[in-house]
Amino acid sequence: MASSDNPNVNISNNTQITTIQGVPSVTQQLQDKSAGVPLSDFVLQLEDYAPTIPDSVTAYYLNRAGFETSDPRIIRLISLAAQKFVSDIANDALQHCKMKASAGQSSKKQGKDKKFTLTMEDLTPAMAEYGINVKKPCYFI
Amino acid sequence: MSLDSDGNAVSRRKALKVAVAALCSEVGFGMAEDAVLETLTEALGSYIVEIGRSTRGITELACRTDSMVSDVVLGLVEMGLDIRGIPTHARRANKTVFIPPATSSQTQHPRTLQVGEKRHHPTHIPDHLPPFPDPHTYIKSDAIRQPFNEYQLIREKAATQKRDVERALTRFIAKTGETQSLFKDDVSAFPLIAVKPTPLPYLDALLPKDQDIDSLEQELQHRTKLAGTSDDERGPAGSAINGDSARGLQSQESADTDAIDNPYLRHTRMPSRKR
Numbered sequence: 001m002a003s004s005d006n007p008n009v010n011i012s013n014n015t016q017i018t019t020i021q022g023v024p025s026v027t028q029q030l031q032d033k034s035a036g037v038p039l040s041d042f043v044l045q046l047e048d049y050a051p052t053i054p055d056s057v058t059a060y061y062l063n064r065a066g067f068e069t070s071d072p073r074i075i076r077l078i079s080l081a082a083q084k085f086v087s088d089i090a091n092d093a094l095q096h097c098k099m100k101a102s103a104g105q106s107s108k109k110q111g112k113d114k115k116f117t118l119t120m121e122d123l124t125p126a127m128a129e130y131g132i133n134v135k136k137p138c139y140f141i
Numbered sequence: 142m143s144l145d146s147d148g149n150a151v152s153r154r155k156a157l158k159v160a161v162a163a164l165c166s167e168v169g170f171g172m173a174e175d176a177v178l179e180t181l182t183e184a185l186g187s188y189i190v191e192i193g194r195s196t197r198g199i200t201e202l203a204c205r206t207d208s209m210v211s212d213v214v215l216g217l218v219e220m221g222l223d224i225r226g227i228p229t230h231a232r233r234a235n236k237t238v239f240i241p242p243a244t245s246s247q248t249q250h251p252r253t254l255q256v257g258e259k260r261h262h263p264t265h266i267p268d269h270l271p272p273f274p275d276p277h278t279y280i281k282s283d284a285i286r287q288p289f290n291e292y293q294l295i296r297e298k299a300a301t302q303k304r305d306v307e308r309a310l311t312r313f314i315a316k317t318g319e320t321q322s323l324f325k326d327d328v329s330a331f332p333l334i335a336v337k338p339t340p341l342p343y344l345d346a347l348l349p350k351d352q353d354i355d356s357l358e359q360e361l362q363h364r365t366k367l368a369g370t371s372d373d374e375r376g377p378a379g380s381a382i383n384g385d386s387a388r389g390l391q392s393q394e395s396a397d398t399d400a401i402d403n404p405y406l407r408h409t410r411m412p413s414r415k416r
Contacts, residue, residue, distance in 0.1 A: 039210065039214060039224060039227065039228070040210050040211075042227070042228045042231070043210050046231075049231065050238045051231075051238075052160045052163050052164060052236065052237055052238060053156075053157065053160045053185075054156060054160075056153075057153045057156045057157055057160070058189055060149070060153045061153070061186055061189040061190050061193065062189060062190070062192075062193035063193075064190055064193075065189075065190045065191070065192075065193030065194040065197065066193065066194065066197050067193030067194070067196055067197045067208065069207070069208050070207075074208060074209075074210065074213055077210065077213055077227070078189065078192050078193070078196075078213060079189070080227055080230065080231055081192065081213075081217050081222055081224070081227055082185055082188050082189050082192065083160070083164060083230065084222070084226060084227055084230045085184075085185070085188055085222060086161060086164050086181055086184070086185050086188075087164050087167070087168060087230065089181070089184075090164060090165050090168040090170065090181075091168055093170075094168055094169050094170065097170075114171070115171030115172060116169060116170045116171055116172075117170065117171065117172040117173065117174070118165055118170045118172070118173035118174060118177050119173075119174050119177065120174060120176055120177055120180075123177050123180065123181075127180075127184075130221075131221075132184060134180055136176055136180075
């Protein structure tokens with residue numbers, strides 16, 4: 001591992017990272033405990049893990065994009081990332097829903113509505129934070 | 142983005158929708174609008190495709206063909222996902238896993254016009270190619286079947302044929318001619334062909350029959366017509382007295398009358414010439 005702090009040139013034998021100007025060198029990254037390294041360790045644990053999205057479904061969608069791999073752990077990593085994406089949006093929508101519910105109801109009543117319903121009004125601002133603008137017509141001609 | 146006409150895509154989309162619903166229920170929602178689920182399903186499908194596309198691009202940019210974890214990580218970072226949360230998300234307590242439905246083979250619609258079994262591919266042809274057509278379309282077999290040479294079979298065949306012929310003939314005569322019955326009550330149970338008594342029964346036993354039965358019968362009819370009913374007795378006696386030569390003449394006559402009766406054996410008639 002190269003120990004110099006030269007941001008331009010980096011020679012490493014283990015990892016295949018090409019550095020760009022301005023990006024810290026490998027040692028700095030290692031010292032920062034970048035997410036790449038623990039993630040690669042985590043991937044090794046993925047062999048027995050079954051994400052919510054089945055492997056075949058994820059593989060089908062990846063094949064449509066031209067992505068083919070023989071390693072199932074990469075597929076599971078991708079499906080986990082996609083799951084996290086959806087689960088983050090759902091969490092934000094839940095926060096919106098709870099805010100509206102707590103603003104509407106007083107504490108004397110049941111408190112929280114145990115069953116939250118995910119509606120478009122909660123989803124739209126949650127998705128807008130992620131850059132997805134959803135506009136659904138309220139009626140169909 | 143997804144082709145709704147494609148069966149594969151539809152089934153994958155359904156599985157994706159189920160996964161989205163499972164994730165939403167994990168987060169804490171009890172119910173969700175259908176439009177919301179559809180939106181999230183579409184977003185999820187597009188997200189996966191985008192990850193695949195960008196990962197592939199990064200891999201090929203590095204002059205590789207096999208993708209690695211680092212390519213996926215770079216792709217995710219480029220899309221703005223916080224990858225530190227992935228292990229945390231993976232270790233969540235209430236994760237739901239569902240077994241994807243087993244791929245069911247397409248129901249083979251019964252081929253109504255199929256004749257015989259289709260043959261399998263020989264070993265040099267891979268299995269994913271279309272199957273062979275019905276064997277009768279390309280296999281030629283002889284139309285002539287080899288006759289049975291086994292003695293037992295032939296004997297059996299001859300016996301059954303003989304029995305069938307006898308039965309058929311006796312039935313036919315019983316139904317068209319006069320019948321006598323064995324039982325008093327049931328007339329039609331076992332019909333027997335009625336016996337026609339001949340006037341001089343002992344003659345048939347004494348005299349040899351070495352001529353056509355047809356000609357004898359015809360001669361009888363001929364004689365009875367000429368001589369009338371009174372000469373019934375003399376008919377067969379007359380035929381018995383006459384010698385073989387006369388018999389031969391009579392047979393010839395009857396043969397001639399036979400020929401004349403048959404329109405195809407008549408003598409040709411030349412058209413009358415008028416000059």
